[in-house]
Amino acid sequence: MVLTPLEHELDSSGPLDGSVIEVRGLTKRFGDEVLAVDRLDFTVARGSVCGLLGPNGAGKTTALRMLVGLVRPSSGEARVFGTRVTPSNPVLQRVGAMIEAAAFYPYLSGTSNLRLYWEAGGGRWPPPNLDDALAIAGLGNAVERRVKTYSHGMKQRLGIARVLLGEPEILMLDEPTNGLDPQEIREVRRLMQRLADTGTTILLSSHLLGEIEQVCSHVVVMDRGHLVSAGTVAELVAGTRWVYFEVDDTTRAAEVLGRHPGVLGVTPEPPGLTVELDGIPRSAAVEALVAGGVAVETVTARNRLEDAFLGLLRESAGA
Amino acid sequence: MTAVLRAELAKQLRRPRTYVALGIVGFIPVLITIALWASPPEFSGRGGTGTFFYYATQTGLFIPAVSLVVLSRLLLPFVVAVFAGDALAAEGGWGTLRYLLVRPVSRGRVFVAKLITVIFFATIGSMLIVVTGLIAGTIAFGWNELPPIASLFGLDQPPGEIARNMFVATLYVGWSMAAAGAFAFMVSTMTDVPAGAIGAGFGLFMTSQIVDQIEPLDEYRNILPTHYLEAWTSLFNPRYSDGEMLSGILIQIPYVIAFCAIGWWWFHRKDIKS
Numbered sequence A: 001m002v003l004t005p006l007e008h009e010l011d012s013s014g015p016l017d018g019s020v021i022e023v024r025g026l027t028k029r030f031g032d033e034v035l036a037v038d039r040l041d042f043t044v045a046r047g048s049v050c051g052l053l054g055p056n057g058a059g060k061t062t063a064l065r066m067l068v069g070l071v072r073p074s075s076g077e078a079r080v081f082g083t084r085v086t087p088s089n090p091v092l093q094r095v096g097a098m099i100e101a102a103a104f105y106p107y108l109s110g111t112s113n114l115r116l117y118w119e120a121g122g123g124r125w126p127p128p129n130l131d132d133a134l135a136i137a138g139l140g141n142a143v144e145r146r147v148k149t150y151s152h153g154m155k156q157r158l159g160i161a162r163v164l165l166g167e168p169e170i171l172m173l174d175e176p177t178n179g180l181d182p183q184e185i186r187e188v189r190r191l192m193q194r195l196a197d198t199g200t201t202i203l204l205s206s207h208l209l210g211e212i213e214q215v216c217s218h219v220v221v222m223d224r225g226h227l228v229s230a231g232t233v234a235e236l237v238a239g240t241r242w243v244y245f246e247v248d249d250t251t252r253a254a255e256v257l258g259r260h261p262g263v264l265g266v267t268p269e270p271p272g273l274t275v276e277l278d279g280i281p282r283s284a285a286v287e288a289l290v291a292g293g294v295a296v297e298t299v300t301a302r303n304r305l306e307d308a309f310l311g312l313l314r315e316s317a318g319a
Numbered sequence B: 001m002t003a004v005l006r007a008e009l010a011k012q013l014r015r016p017r018t019y020v021a022l023g024i025v026g027f028i029p030v031l032i033t034i035a036l037w038a039s040p041p042e043f044s045g046r047g048g049t050g051t052f053f054y055y056a057t058q059t060g061l062f063i064p065a066v067s068l069v070v071l072s073r074l075l076l077p078f079v080v081a082v083f084a085g086d087a088l089a090a091e092g093g094w095g096t097l098r099y100l101l102v103r104p105v106s107r108g109r110v111f112v113a114k115l116i117t118v119i120f121f122a123t124i125g126s127m128l129i130v131v132t133g134l135i136a137g138t139i140a141f142g143w144n145e146l147p148p149i150a151s152l153f154g155l156d157q158p159p160g161e162i163a164r165n166m167f168v169a170t171l172y173v174g175w176s177m178a179a180a181g182a183f184a185f186m187v188s189t190m191t192d193v194p195a196g197a198i199g200a201g202f203g204l205f206m207t208s209q210i211v212d213q214i215e216p217l218d219e220y221r222n223i224l225p226t227h228y229l230e231a232w233t234s235l236f237n238p239r240y241s242d243g244e245m246l247s248g249i250l251i252q253i254p255y256v257i258a259f260c261a262i263g264w265w266w267f268h269r270k271d272i273k274s
């Protein structure tokens, strides 16, 4: 069969409605000691905003580096638009990646940096959306100043602008709000939402749960190199078994629940306690408390991502 | 390829450090001219490079030659090592390499563009010696014939030929930096610390010169990249054989090939962790 250019393009772009990022058994070993990423599996669907969540040293950056061909996997593979990622693979033209902090030639101006980056890849200056990108950076006249004189936040914003020059279909951002002030953080998050609304697929690494909860539809949780959980943020939150009971006597309540077979753990947090339930309904726990002579004031599901996340980490540490 | 190369050249052309390095190389011949003008040396009958200093005060055409004598052992290799050692390591240090590679620009292209840029600026640096040397020399001492005494040493070239030979000599000295430059470039693929790669290239050059002083090594010394460093003087001293210059040109080649090949291989297989 002879493919027309258009068909060929569609053909090479992988499943149309399916995943645009596929990670299979991705593993990276540094030396004999460090297993930075351990048999990681996940996919990211076209148009979704996926968080890569994990504590420091979880392997987020290493995973992203493998996704853009900077680091070679020890085993497994990463695919983008169905193409197996190799160093500087042309498929990366459709990806905008900011790995760790934005970095520039300090002795050149912001504009010169963008221009050299753009032209080195064979682009004609100026790219069609330069003005949009510069508006996002919001640096004003400072873009003509040497980058050496920029604050961290200014570099970070210019870094995002640079990544957007190519109008990427996939955006990979590694802790993009790291080191920004609250105002800038809000702007960056708003920007990510806006890009997501226009159909850009975003893979966002973070150790900030609030960020993931606010921006992402999906989340991949990592800890010490391996996958802990992957799914929608809603699923992850719903799966929580953490409940907060406000009671009159926390010591007594802790005793009662500690003996209960349906309770996995109890953490006193005056004026109440956080309880991890093992599949039993909340009402059963309340019943047990009342039977034990404890007055229950309020019951709150701790269905925040943070609790889910911490719970998952505790589980993975125990496993 | 041309796109990356153009970007590389632009980066270096706009870098203040480039001009500092080139400025130093270009200014030394002027300094030498001033020094010779202030206190001209007596004629010494021993021949060799010592006499060049005397010739230089008789005709400005010889200022490039004395500049080469002064620069080729220390400053020029250092400047070449700076260009070569900085090439990839600086990008690693700044963290810009990863952005260039995910643009994406292939590693092979980045490597070749960097290498061409290094060669370009190393050549400019070398040529500055002869250009500023001839200009400063001519202003101070004139575009003259050599003094009659030179013909006693078999040196009776007309000014035009001397000037041409100065360019040939400078190109030869520039090429003599190739092994050390290639070594700095190779190390530059392996580190994110430019000073390390610069030191490695410069260190290789200096070590080669020191080992070259160890007489008992005798014939083994002629595989050292700096062994034939002054062979260009045979252009102005017919008593030396031309064969030395050819050896000096050829001896660089295996070093350059080996260091570039290792650098190429390393740069392609390495994980970019910067």
Ligand SMILES: Nc1ncnc2c1ncn2[C@@H]1O[C@H](COP(=O)(O)OP(=O)(O)OP(=O)(O)O)[C@@H](O)[C@H]1O
Pocket: A030, A034, A035, A036, A037, A054, A055, A056, A057, A058, A059, A060, A061, A062, A063, A207, B273
């Ligand atoms: N170049 C390297 N050599 C050796 N070990 C490394 C290297 N890079 C990362 N590691 C190790 O691999 C693990 C994962 O690191 P990575 O930077 O991917 O984590 P991260 O999730 O991005 O962390 P952070 O939130 O701090 O950015 C860590 O234990 C780290 O020490």
Ligand SMILES: [Mg+2]
Pocket: A060, A061, A062, A174
């Ligand atoms: Mg990281």
